[in-house]
Amino acid sequence: MMHMSFRWYGPEQDPITLDKIRQIGGMEGVITALHEIPAGEVWPEEKVLERKHFVEKAGLKLMGIESINVHEDIKYGANTRDKYIENYIKSLEAVGKCGIHLVCYNFMPVFDWTRTDLAQPLEDGSTALGYNGKICEGLSAEEMFDYIIKNSNGFEMPGWELNRRSEITAEIKKFAGMTADDLRANFKYFLDAIMPTCEKYNIKMGVHPDDPAYDLFGLPRICKCEEDLVKIARMNSSPYNGFTLCTGSLGSNPANDIPKIIRNKEISSRIHFAHVRNVKHTGDHQFHESSHVSREGSLDMYEIMKALVEVGFNGVVRPDHGREIWGEKARPGYGLYDRALGATYLQGLEEAIRKDKGMNYPDNIYSTEQSLIW
Numbered sequence: 450m451m452h453m454s455f456r457w458y459g460p461e462q463d464p465i466t467l468d469k470i471r472q473i474g475g476m477e478g479v480i481t482a483l484h485e486i487p488a489g490e491v492w493p494e495e496k497v498l499e500r501k502h503f504v505e506k507a508g509l510k511l512m513g514i515e516s517i518n519v520h521e522d523i524k525y526g527a528n529t530r531d532k533y534i535e536n537y538i539k540s541l542e543a544v545g546k547c548g549i550h551l552v553c554y555n556f557m558p559v560f561d562w563t564r565t566d567l568a569q570p571l572e573d574g575s576t577a578l579g580y581n582g583k584i585c586e587g588l589s590a591e592e593m594f595d596y597i598i599k600n601s602n603g604f605e606m607p608g609w610e611l612n613r614r615s616e617i618t619a620e621i622k623k624f625a626g627m628t629a630d631d632l633r634a635n636f637k638y639f640l641d642a643i644m645p646t647c648e649k650y651n652i653k654m655g656v657h658p659d660d661p662a663y664d665l666f667g668l669p670r671i672c673k674c675e676e677d678l679v680k681i682a683r684m685n686s687s688p689y690n691g692f693t694l695c696t697g698s699l700g701s702n703p704a705n706d707i708p709k710i711i712r713n714k715e716i717s718s719r720i721h722f723a724h725v726r727n728v729k730h731t732g733d734h735q736f737h738e739s740s741h742v743s744r745e746g747s748l749d750m751y752e753i754m755k756a757l758v759e760v761g762f763n764g765v766v767r768p769d770h771g772r773e774i775w776g777e778k779a780r781p782g783y784g785l786y787d788r789a790l791g792a793t794y795l796q797g798l799e800e801a802i803r804k805d806k807g808m809n810y811p812d813n814i815y816s817t818e819q820s821l822i823w
């Protein structure tokens with residue numbers, strides 16, 4: 450069975466407390482990170498251990514790290530990259546020594562996910578993250594910043610913090626002229642360097658797809674469709690080189706058939722982590738996030754969960770972004786309520802699918818026998 454988790458930004462940065470997360474039905478643990486440590490710096494083992502104990506004291510498990518961010522110099526292959534890769538390996542060692550065996554990361558140049566609206570009003574009175582390519586595609590980074598300043602209503606989009614304006618402009622310039630194959634070569638260089646450590650400490654690496662799943666701001670993107678995922682699988686044969694299967698990110702492009710991607714034999718055994726959420730397409734390069742329920746979005750969540758069950762995915766899963774509902778003022782996409790509803794909905798789907806197939810579905814997630822086995 451899958452193991453349900455919840456993304457948590459840590460005691461300093463997340464207004465949602467662990468005791469609340471603990472009360473979500475079927476919740477086994479959290480996915481977290483030392484967000485205070487900048488990309489490229491080493492994660493101290495004692496800090497990881499401290500976080501792990503903090504989570505365990507609340508009756509939850511620390512089920513994985515999201516993310517240890519990859520320094521931009523590694524992505525564009527600067528001659529300083531070896532030093533940053535060495536630091537990345539030290540961070541992996543710290544995580545591994547603390548008994549944590551899952552790391553989510555991405556290899557997207559400069560940005561994490563991009564949206565044009567952090568609080569798009571939906572018909573039911575909730576708000577959700579929205580994207581309209583007509584607004585941002587074709588803009589330079591500077592123009593995008595100007596748009597955000599005018600329209601963000603005080604919110605900051607991760608990666609688009611206003612104090613990063615000059616830094617981001619400079620970062621984008623460094624990628625000028627780089628092709629997808631150039632970026633892939635740098636990705637392979639990184640994977641080849643870290644895999645021996647992942648094997649030694651039993652750390653499954655799950656690269657997160659690009660979001661949205663198409664090119665933006667003239668930057669190459671290499672994790673946006675089935676073909677891209679197969680290329681990544683072939684870069685390094687270690688089974689620890691794998692994916693975070695994010696249905697909402699891949700699903701931002703309607704051309705991506707997610708159950709088919711899950712069933713691809715070169716991909717399925719490398720799915721180490723699943724982010725499962727829904728999106729509603731409203732036009733070409735235009736979508737908003739929706740509740741997790743199939744009929745509220747454009748993705749068939751039953752077919753997605755069925756594909757995951759059928760390929761034998763027994764790893765860590767989490768609901769991904771949620772809407773803001775019931776008046777909650779949350780970190781955009783990361784409120785408590787809608788993600789909690791998503792977590793229980795996904796468990797309902799999995800229970801029904803497994804029982805229908807006569808597969809085992811444990812009645813107690815907290816029993817040692819059924820607990821997560823790595």
Ligand SMILES: [Mn+2]
Pocket residue numbers: 657695696697698724769
């Ligand atoms: Mn995701």
